[in-house]
Amino acid sequence: MSRVLVLALLLGLAANASAKAPVKLKVGEPAPQFIRGDLQGRSFDLKAQRGKVVLIDFWASWCAPCIVAIPHLVQLQEKYGARGFQVVGVSMDDSAKITKETMQEIRFNYPVVPGDAKLGNLYGGVLGLPLQFLVGADGKILAIRSGDFPPTALDKEIAAALKKTVP
Amino acid sequence: MRLAALIPLLTVLLLAPLTTSAAPGDALTIPAAVQIQPAELAAILKAGNAPPILQVGFSVLYQQAHIPNSQFAGPGNKDDGLLNLKSHVDALPRDQLVVIYCGCCPWEKCPNIAAAYKQLVEMGFTKVRVLYLASNFGADWVDKGYPVTRGG
Numbered sequence: 001m002s003r004v005l006v007l008a009l010l011l012g013l014a015a016n017a018s019a020k021a022p023v024k025l026k027v028g029e030p031a032p033q034f035i036r037g038d039l040q041g042r043s044f045d046l047k048a049q050r051g052k053v054v055l056i057d058f059w060a061s062w063c064a065p066c067i068v069a070i071p072h073l074v075q076l077q078e079k080y081g082a083r084g085f086q087v088v089g090v091s092m093d094d095s096a097k098i099t100k101e102t103m104q105e106i107r108f109n110y111p112v113v114p115g116d117a118k119l120g121n122l123y124g125g126v127l128g129l130p131l132q133f134l135v136g137a138d139g140k141i142l143a144i145r146s147g148d149f150p151p152t153a154l155d156k157e158i159a160a161a162l163k164k165t166v167p
Numbered sequence: 168m169r170l171a172a173l174i175p176l177l178t179v180l181l182l183a184p185l186t187t188s189a190a191p192g193d194a195l196t197i198p199a200a201v202q203i204q205p206a207e208l209a210a211i212l213k214a215g216n217a218p219p220i221l222q223v224g225f226s227v228l229y230q231q232a233h234i235p236n237s238q239f240a241g242p243g244n245k246d247d248g249l250l251n252l253k254s255h256v257d258a259l260p261r262d263q264l265v266v267i268y269c270g271c272c273p274w275e276k277c278p279n280i281a282a283a284y285k286q287l288v289e290m291g292f293t294k295v296r297v298l299y300l301a302s303n304f305g306a307d308w309v310d311k312g313y314p315v316t317r318g319g
Contacts, residue, residue: 021317022231062225062244064276092227094242117230117319125231128303129272147273147302 022121027144031056031135032122036113039100044088044111051137052084053161055154058115058123058131060092061102065148066130070106072151076158077110083162084137090115092126134158137165193281194274201284203296208234208266209313217266218296221255223248223283224269224304230319232309234268239319243269243279249286261291268297270304 025032031054035045046054057073059066070089077087089112091099096114103112120126123133134143134157142161145154211217212235220237222229229239240255242248256265265287269279280297287295300307309315 021315060225060271062242062278063272064278065272092225094226115227117227120227120231125305125309127228127232127305127309128270146306148276 022123022125025124025133025141025144027141029141030139031133031141034113034119034122036119038088038111038113039091039096039103040108040111042111044113046088046135047139049086049088049135050139051165052086053080053137053142053158053165054135055085055087055158056090056123056133056135057087058090058092058120058126058129060129061098062093063129067102067106069130069151070108072154074107074109076151076155079155080158080162081109084165085158085162086110088113090119092116092120092129134161136161194277197281197284197297201295201297202299203266204299205308205311205313208296208298209311212314218264219256219259220266220268221252221283222269223252223267223279224271225279226319228271228304232304232315232317234308235314235316237268237316240267241269241279241283243281243283243286248279249282252283252286253290256287256290256292259292262293264294264296265292266296266298268300268304270298270300270308272303274299274301 031046033047035043038044055073059070073087077085087110089108089110091112092115093099099112099114115126128146130147132145133141136142143157217236220234221240222233222237223241223243225242226239238255240252243252259265267280267283267287269277271277271279284295284297
């Protein structure tokens with residue numbers, strides 16, 4: 001009987017350990033690396049973007065402010081892409097099918113990778129959208145933004161980050 | 168002939184109660200009197216007499232973190248989600264206190280919560296409380312240190 005109790009306790013501890021709280025990311029810390037196949041048929045490797053300023057945009061088809069922001073992100077990609085700026089969208093839709101349907105309605109000029117709870121936890125827990133991480137050319141987080149925010153502020157941040165990367 | 172002309176109208180009227188989908192922004196129509204603040208719900212949980220709590224948002228959010236003992240019953244913006252919600256509460260007495268929450272997006276932009284609230288009211292539930300999460304579940308619940316269960 002006592003063996004059963006010990007086993008139950010150990011199993012409980014193991015379950016608890018596997019479900020521990022993700023580490024909240026802070027500005028100045030390295031952006032966690034990830035490689036995912038994007039929904040346009042290529043592979044996206046965050047590490048391979050080193051030297052570029054990267055905007056990681058967590059979004060979903062159900063998130064109205066995220067959808068509103070996408071055309072602005074497309075503009076920013078067009079405006080700054082040649083200077084070493086890259087947007088990557090991480091879709092938190094419940095299925096890739098839903099994301100693909102949205103991508104037929106909205107033009108994306110940047111890669112969109114499917115997200116999930118694992119990737120969400122890697123970024124400290126994506127427990128509400130919109131959520132964006134601006135990552136510098138050195139791979140460190142420059143800014144974290146959540147909720148509604150004006151695209152003009154993002155434009156200025158990207159421009160400033162790109163200035164710093166110029167040799 | 169007249170009856171044939173009325174068929175489309177009758178069809179719309181018959182189906183109307185089934186279409187409860189709400190648009191983003193409809194959360195603003197949820198009466199303040201039925202809203203429950205995070206601190207208040209946390210106190211109820213702490214007291215150990217929690218009512219049924221249902222997450223009516225998206226599964227990828229629920230899988231990361233949710234209120235302890237809450238059940239995934241969403242999403243409220245989809246017909247499937249509303250059917251799922253209905254199946255979770257159908258057996259409950261209509262005067263049972265039920266708490267719903269989402270927190271996927273800022274309150275006024277949430278596509279789920281108003282539709283889920285409307286569904287429960289239409290089912291005859293008289294004690295529905297809606298957790299008010301101004302920004303999202305992460306900022307207004309998890310980051311405040313209220314209890315959370317991780318993983319699906």
